[in-house]
């Protein structure tokens with residue numbers, strides 16, 4: 001075995017000298033030499049990049065940043081139609097960061113505006129629709145937060161500080177310009193491929209690999225454009241992103257300041273009531289009525305025992321979660337087979353585990369417009385990563401849902417209704433008349449804790465088409481959030497009337 005790969009020196013000039021000695025230009029003949037070359041080759045690229053952003057002293061002396069931008073989000077597999085083109089929503093981002101204290105502020109506008117503040121030991125998230133606060137669902141670490149990747153000077157500082165662990169991964173052509181690609185491991189272990197303009201030293205793009213629920217392993221690309229000098233620091237006026245080749249995000253910088261006084265932004269508001277966060281869910285099916293179960297957690301699928309066989313509704317939570325639920329059903333029902341799997345609508349969080357359902361031989365009942373898409377997930381998706389699971393590729397059985405579809409066996413009856421609304425065009429609810437249970441996704445969710453938000457456009461358009469069906473409902477079961485009652489659903493409908 002070779003000894004561990006040598007660590008290249010920090011200085012760019014020395015690195016070039018070392019690279020020349022090691023013979024970068026000629027073909028490497030030993031592994032050790034390959035390692036040496038890729039580390040050494042990264043150093044002059046880093047040196048050029050650091051100079052482009054004003055030098056090492058400048059970028060390491062950025063102590064605070066205040067940043068505002070206007071964003072367009074392209075709702076990839078969360079649009080009304082399957083798409084593309086995807087629906088767009090305008091939103092805003094405001095960030096503030098103080099390196100010395102680690103204090104941090106983030107405000108996101110759009111449909112579900114939230115604010116996050118980290119102030120010393122305390123961190124809160126504020127839901128601005130309901131005006132309640134609670135601890136953030138996951139800890140916010142200012143040191144790894146994405147502000148370091150939306151402000152290229154901060155990204156350059158990170159790369160500079162870990163220069164000895166950065167490798168050169170080759171060159172790319174973007175807009176007819178040559179870029180050197182650096183492979184940079186982030187604090188969380190994620191590897192970033194950073195494209196640095198070989199001439200100007202400016203960061204043009206970075207990529208990560210991510211597990212995409214439609215195609216499997218895929219590239220997420222982030223681009224920086226329209227650089228302008230702001231307080232001596234090259235700063236892009238635009239950034240945009242693409243996932244698996246589809247545009248998902250476009251942002252225009254509104255304002256940015258470096259090293260200003262941002263201390264006032266980290267004050268925790270005193271007038272927003274705190275609610276208890278939802279307890280971590282047990283991954284265990286809950287029985288809603290005899291032979292009717294619903295999942296428990298952020299993605300809640302429904303299962304119904306028909307006597308001889310089972311019917312499932314929705315495929316949220318991913319392959320492993322669905323396999324876990326099918327395992328529980330095996331025990332609960334003595335191994336009854338899954339015969340039909342209803343899909344309420346195409347959105348990613350209701351279809352990403354559809355491969356696990358199809359693998360059982362179950363027939364997928366879904367709007368005809370999304371059959372090819374579902375078949376693609378079942379047949380073509382591939383993950384190489386150890387942390388992502390998928391069922392063996394299969395050719396799924398698919399049947400188109402009608403406007404009203406009934407599955408009936410013995411005493412059990414399931415009715416499925418198409419209910420057009422602004423959330424998704426291919427949208428169905430499931431109704432169990434004997435049990436008076438209504439199951440639906442997204443349109444009438446109740447949050448896990450705290451007050452129910454007022455009716456939005458999705459709810460109002462749903463309600464207009466749902467009420468005429470005249471269904472007798474007692475229990476309202478949701479794909480997300482807590483269970484509710486018919487009275488709560490009607491109360492939510494009245495909030496819209498009141499708002500008008």
Ligand SMILES: [Zn+2]
Nearest residue numbers: 345347441442
């Ligand atoms: Zn949805």
